[in-house]
Amino acid sequence: MDIKAPFHKKPWVIAGPCSAESQEQLLVTAKAIQSDTDLFRAGVWKPRTRPNSFEGIGEKALEWLQEVKQETDLLVATEVANAQHVEKCLQAGIDVLWLGARTTVNPFYVQEIAEALKGVDMPIMVKNPLHPELSLWIGALERLNKVGINQLTAIHRGFFTLEKSAFRNEPKWEIPIRLKKKCPELPIICDPSHISGNRTMIQEVAQTALDLNMSGLMVETHVSPQTALSDAEQQITPKQLSNLISSLVLRETSAEDKNFNAQLKKLRESIDEVDMKLLQVMGDRTKLVQEIGRFKKENSVTILQIERWFEILKTRQEMGVSCNLENQMVSELFELIHKHSILTQTDIMKK
Template sequence: MIAIVKDSATPEQLSHFVRWIEDRGFKTNVSKGENETIVGIIGDTTQIDPFLLESMDIIDQVRRVSEPFKKANRKFHPEDTVVDCGHGVLVGGGNFQVIAGPCSVEGKGLIDIARAVKRSGATMLRGGAYKPRTSPYSYQGMGEKGLDILLEASAELDMPVVTEVMDPRDVQLFLDKGIDVMQIGARNAQNFPLLREVGKTRTPVLLKRGMSETIDELLMGAEYIMSEGNPNVILCERGIRTFETRTRNTFDVNAIPVVHHLSHLPIIGDPSHSTGYTRYVRPAAYAATAAGADGLEIEVHDNPSQAWSDGAQALTPAQFDDAMRRIRVIREAICQDLDEGGVEA
């Protein structure tokens, strides 16, 4: 349930109303936008008489929300969320960012890749220090040493680092190291203890869609994180498993506008994992950009044939540079079209 507050309400009246609701055992979420203030009421709201609320001086109207996700719901928070990833990099609300780097950290060569992607326009650096692999015999990552290499590159280039956390017991290590964005991969998208643990922090979380998740399940994963107090969630469409075998996954580009309609959270596209083949990565990246994604996550390696993991889907620095040039053109066309139509970019 949401209660829309009248413009004439004073801060003291709003605070009194929130206390009145919480004293009855409900949780609240107050969203102050440019045009209106909304109080989200979370709990078994069948016990609340909406006519009673609407009779209060400060309440304009009351609406019931049927979706199970509340904090991630745009009805509770009409304004786009903008996530501060550090180093002056913002995601959402018209801020478009590209995360690039190798699938896994393989050593000091990461810094050369990081320099290349930054020259091409990437604003965030990715690389896996801990790798969830289908086979227990596949390369599992460098662990803590890999985190240190990422942070070394981050310090030199002034770029936020995005890297995957797999175990709730490792969250504190990521915090101690100062990792800018903790990524939750597709295999852990419904690892609820992990979602709750990162939710207890204020560190931005990049939550990838699970391999067979619906859009609502993705948003419920975000709800787990936000319910623990962390509002800094970035969603990621990375392809879902279907009957199609010509690509690694099926890139659900529809999810980008659907999520924007349902949620205030930013959503980025991952054309690397969704397609699984270098030849398809760039077209999928362009499609995600045109669909209104708030950013992209693209795997880049200076020698893909020698990559320790997922070399088949990595772009070379030259291919990435070409992709970035075209992405900028698409972004310019989209933003110009939106501005002319009177719609916020």
């Protein structure tokens, strides 16, 4: 993709309420956060899960965003979900648009928006889809890029999960890392508000995002979060935003200190040696898996032995505890090993 970074400051801070609720709410919030913010955000149209929820003020709120531009030094942004939204925002002089998770997930919606933006030179941000499908995220960016949108930014807002989690949306940091590997020139912003789902976790998630070298943050900020009409639990006050920004530690991607670099090189070489041993052990394990697969084939036994799998999962977690490893890490590791053991034995059964 041909991408031109729409900003160069780091971290780039996007802040403002989840929803535009009133003219006063937007102006008071914007004036209170303008010294800590590069781009003011507010939802005008809100795609909600249930129809009786607050779904946004609509077109009227675009006038309020215009006033924010006039009375502060802030650029303004809002979410669009269809071509009509795009046209109204362009007419209102909105500076930046973003596509939400529910829009990114549908290529038809994305294409409609892309067609409406053809010939327009403005920054567009794309949130990840609801589920961890990297191809959908990249596909949305590509559709926009194909019509000439070069000022693209990805927004990592976490992913829906049915599993019990401390997060509203699981961060699954490996997904934006894979996106950065495929599109190194693409800026990625983190939305710690939607990942956290509550204001108490925002600082931790924001710091993790910066430690992973993300380009900035989108933080939902409301002058009175407790009275917010949407997502009240995950919005913070202007004062809390200021405290958050000042508390963040900005780390460098490399260091000039020769002693540090020498020690780091030594430690990395030790990891390389351990990884080699790990791969050799995995190779030995795979040979045993192949032998078991042939034995099962000769005796007409199914590949999956569910009781054995449950036993492996349980005992390996117990072994992991004795090695000071987290249960989740051990579970995920052996789920991956088991998956490839099944594939290996399936290939043997086919022969």
